[in-house]
Amino acid sequence: MSNAAQGRRPVTPGSTALITGSGALLGLALFCPVSVQAQTVPPEGAEAVLSELSVTGTGERAGGPVVGYRATRSATATRTDTALRDTPQSIQVVPREVMIDQQNVRLTDALTNVSNVQPGGTIQGRSDTYILRGFRTQTYAIDGLVLNPANAFQPTQRDLANVERIEVLKGPASVLYGQGxxxxxxNIVTRQPTLTPSADLTVQGGSFGFRRVQGSVSGAIPSVEGLAARFSFGTQNEATFRDFGGPENSRHFFAPAFVWTPDASTRVYLNAEFTRQHSQYDEGLIAFGGRVPLDNISRFYGEPWSRYYGESNSITLLAEHDVNENLTLRQAINGQWGSFNLLATRATGVNAAGTTVTRRLTEGDSIYHSIDSRTEALGRFVDPFGFRHTALAGFEIVDGFRHPFTTQGTATSVSFLNPIRGSVPQIGTLTLQSDLR
Known part of the structure; x- marks a missing residue:
């Protein structure tokens, strides 16, 4: 066994030291200066103080705001907060940021971003009706609760002032809702209140006298711990290019919303919506001989006193409680009511010569209301093989009602190419329809 190396010599930067010893040769080369600093040792028993470290990030939850244009989570298909990549159904989401950038003011405008969805037909286009994968639908859901199924159409157009996102569930998977x-x-997902104060305001103007103002304000209510509120509104007027000779079209919308979190395991939501819509009754141009004369697109076959008025109202109360980390209970109650009224001269045909349009007087009224109660239990568990599962069970009771009736009478004919207004409304025959549920 070799003996240890021995020797001692001062070493300076850049020098070479050679240490010799019995049976060993050790070479040491230093080419760079070396700086050595003693470390301060804290006194025994003293606590070490670390600098503050803050980590921030933006996440997404189903029903919440979407960062950018691409949503990653949804609750429409499963009624649970599930990643879209883990959802076996076909879902498309239109986030609020897309609607803002496109300046959408109608539900139809926003749905142009969704494939296999086309606008359907309603008399004078006063309601939102669509064709989804070849099937006509005259209703939609708000926060997962379907509107009154007894209605043949909604009496007002949907306003987007309080819409957070629009989700479209395609195909028969929608039977999850039982009445689709x-x-x-x-499914229209509404904006929820936030404890952090925020506000926004949008002013729009366009052709043919279009003007619109919409806004929203949200924040905490200091007098109640954990209570936040949001108030959204939208109002618009438009004269349009049509030669009505009467009042402008208008729509007014107001939506208050509240959320209360008394503790970490309980959440209570209260949302309401109120819409009023006034418009001239207009069925558009008339075709004759397989073509529509487009020499004058403002041509109107009605009367200045023709009108349409619709209103829709909705209030929803939702309570959620986490019994423990594996079980959540939900109870939702929704009430809807509204009506519409119209008075108009409607074209019934064109004579053989194509010179005169025959008309009739129509007055229609309809009232509706419905109540929806839904109870759910959401369970989470892990099976013996280590797979995590989420199970949902519940029941829903819906009672919808609609009562329509109409009266009809005669009206004077007008020229096909040069209609002159001046017909006087006359009371006609009353036609009642049975109450619909």
């Missing part, structure tokens, strides 16, 4: 159409379901 086989083509799919349109």
């Amino acid at each position: 159409d086989p083509g799919g379901l349109i």
